[in-house]
Amino acid sequence: MAGGKLSEIPPDARLLSPAKINLFLHVTGRRPDGYHLLQTWMQFLDWGDRMLFRTNRKGMIQRHDEHPYTLPAADLSIRAAEVLRQAAGRPELGADITLEKRVPPGTGLGGGSSNAATTLLVLNRLWQLHLSAAQLRDLGRGLGADVPVFLHGASAWAEGTGDLLTTMCPPAGWVAVALPGVAVSTESIFSDPGLRRDHPPVAVRDYTAGLTGNDLEAVTFQRHPEVAAAHRCLSQFGPARMSGTGSAVFVPLPTREAAEQVIGQLPDGMTGLAARRLNRSPLQDWMPEPES
Secondary structure (H helix, E strand, C coil): CCCCCHHHCCCCCCEEEEEEEEEEEEEEEECCCCCEEEEEEEEEEEEEEEEEEEEECCCCEEEEECCCCCCCCCCHHHHHHHHHHHHHCCCCCEEEEEEECCCCCCCCCCHHHHHHHHHHHHHHHHCCCCCCHHHHHHHHHCCCCCHHHHHHCECEEEECCCCEEEECCCCCCEEEEEECCCCCCHHHHHCCCCCCCCCCCCCHHHHHCCCCCECCHHHHHHHCHHHHHHHHHHCCCCCCEECCCCCCEEEEECCHHHHHHHHCCCCCCCEEEEEEEECECCCHHHCCCCCC
16 A cells, blocks of 8 residues: 555545454563563454544544444544654644444453554554654554554564564464453453462473463453353363453364354353454555665
8 A cells, every 4th residue: 555645545444453362471570660571472363443544634633433332532542643643743633533443442352552553553654754663663662562563563472561572473274252241451460469470481382382371361260250251161162262361262273164163152141253363464554664
């Protein structure tokens, strides 16, 4: 998608702001400032929110919601637009952001972080700011720990606080994702005194050998029995795993048909979906040109 003119985008075009899953998530330590050190492997899904952008030069940044969820007035998409405009020193720039939210908040699927990254990438192009990938990453780090991987644009092994990324592509395929219907607070899980924070570092071979997991599951399961129930349900069909701090739980499967069959067997009151695993973000064409 070359160029940066709004007129080049069809008026009804909605961009996929993809969800992500954590194939494993270990807490390896905690810094003196309270931030946790992690190891995780993140992969995108071909499902997520949809966003539509229209620019203006009246300095107005507004969000138009097309979903049933209650979001803060200054959610991550609005905050991303504001920090981008501030970084560019262009107070006259504005945008109308239509958000069709399909990723429920508090599910550990990175919906808000993906919205922030999508906003940075798209408005950088539409506002013709030409910020580099490194500059966008710096802005993204200040918005949330998961924003950098969505700006990275490819499946990644992450360390540090989640911002030290190495492109690494796990197998493709499908997942069945169960949504237990509860919103999990990331802050409450990471602040729980029972959280394990000393997992020794692992390598890819450990994941392949089935020696990894999600250190947050024990705390989330205790606080939210619905998430534990979803995990037990999906474990009948393969190695189920919670994504992030939850509440979403997924199980890898080889085909769409297999994933849909699992979703069809979820108990009453639990929703879910079948999604393809992606190693390349659908927003790849919006990434800045590689730095020389």
